[in-house]
Amino acid sequence: MNKKNWIIIIVILVAAIGIGIYFYFSNNNKANDSQYEANKTSSEGTAQNKEEQTNSSDDEKKEETPSEENKEESKEGNEEQPAEDTKPAKEPTYTEKALSSFSTKIYSKDSARQNNIKITSNTLNGTVVKKGKTFSFCNTVGPSTSAKGYEKADIYDRNGNKKKGLGGGNCQVSSTLYNAVLAVSSLVVTERHEHSNNVPYVAKGKDAAVAYGSYDFKFRNDSEYDIKIYVEPTTSNLSVKLVSLVYE
Numbered sequence: 001m002n003k004k005n006w007i008i009i010i011v012i013l014v015a016a017i018g019i020g021i022y023f024y025f026s027n028n029n030k031a032n033d034s035q036y037e038a039n040k041t042s043s044e045g046t047a048q049n050k051e052e053q054t055n056s057s058d059d060e061k062k063e064e065t066p067s068e069e070n071k072e073e074s075k076e077g078n079e080e081q082p083a084e085d086t087k088p089a090k091e092p093t094y095t096e097k098a099l100s101s102f103s104t105k106i107y108s109k110d111s112a113r114q115n116n117i118k119i120t121s122n123t124l125n126g127t128v129v130k131k132g133k134t135f136s137f138c139n140t141v142g143p144s145t146s147a148k149g150y151e152k153a154d155i156y157d158r159n160g161n162k163k164k165g166l167g168g169g170n171c172q173v174s175s176t177l178y179n180a181v182l183a184v185s186s187l188v189v190t191e192r193h194e195h196s197n198n199v200p201y202v203a204k205g206k207d208a209a210v211a212y213g214s215y216d217f218k219f220r221n222d223s224e225y226d227i228k229i230y231v232e233p234t235t236s237n238l239s240v241k242l243v244s245l246v247y248e
Contacts, residue, residue, distance in 0.1 A: 096243040099227065100183035103239040104176045104201040112151035113169040114235060119149055120173045121231040121238065128228050128245070129221045134190060137174050137210050137217040144170060144212065156209075160197035171209050172201050172238060173231065174217045178208035180240040186223035187242075191216050201238075 106117065120141050129135045144150040144167025153168025179202060181187045192208050193215040199207050208217040221227055225244040232239045 092247050094245045094247045096228065097225075097246055099242040099244055100180045101239065101241040102176055102180040102183070103237050104172060104179075106172070106234075106236055106238055107200050108154070108169075109235070110153055113153035115149070115151050116144070116153055116167055116169040117173060117233050117238060120144075120167075120170050121233040124173065124177070124229060125231040126228065128226055130226050131221050131223055134218055134220045137177070137208075138212045139216075141170070141210075142212070156195050156197045158196055160195075162197075167212075171195065171199070171207065173233075173240075174210040175199070175202050175207040176238050176240045177229065177231075178217055179206055180242050181219050182206075184223070184227075184242060186221070187227070188220045188222055189218070190220055191218040193217075 106114070108114075123141050124137075127135070127140055142148075146166065150166045152164040152166055154162050155165040155168045155171075157163055178189070178192060181189060193210075194205065195207050195209045198204060209215050210217055223244060225246060228243050228245055230241040230243070232241075
């Protein structure tokens with residue numbers, strides 16, 4: 001092999017080595033660039049994910065943390081409501097002014113009659129008749145029944161005959177009240193019935209017979225004040241007192 005051929009071979013080898021070195025460094029740079037791009041992309045993705053996670057976390061915190069308006073509403077909702085005033089309405093105060101009183105003697109000692117007078121007196125006692133209103137004895141006392149404790153005692157039938165009937169003795173209470181009402185000019189009697197026979201506890205024509213569903217004793221309060229009825233029975237006497245209520 002001559003010198004010229006060796007020169008060609010050497011040139012080819014040098015060229016080949018040079019090309020190999022060029023491709024080596026070129027590929028290495030590309031790999032580094034790719035790694036850099038990959039790292040860069042990964043870093044950017046990580047940063048973006050962190051930002052998204054941060055934003056998501058902030059949003060969750062915002063949702064979990066009540067707004068000022070919600071805080072106010074929650075505060076208002078949690079505030080204890082003032083308790084309703086459960087105190088009963090104050091009763092009006094008044095002074096009592098005596099109007100009239102009347103008493104009758106209880107002649108009969110019959111226990112049934114005494115019992116009936118006591119029941120009716122207790123029912124009637126404390127009754128208030130408002131001004132302008134009409135009082136009804138029968139509606140206030142109600143029917144005389146054994147369920148209420150009434151017993152059979154002497155009464156008069158329509159023909160003046162004495163017989164036994166529930167509530168015997170009630171007429172003495174109504175008659176005593178009638179005479180107390182007669183003493184007050186502003187109390188107007190609107191219904192009153194005499195007995196079919198004389199009664200021993202009041203003068204003739206001063207009685208007031210009552211029988212639930214047929215005979216009643218009524219009067220209207222034309223005074224300027226409400227009136228109150230007090231009834232007090234004993235074994236010997238029956239007393240009725242009327243007072244006017246002067247409100248303060």
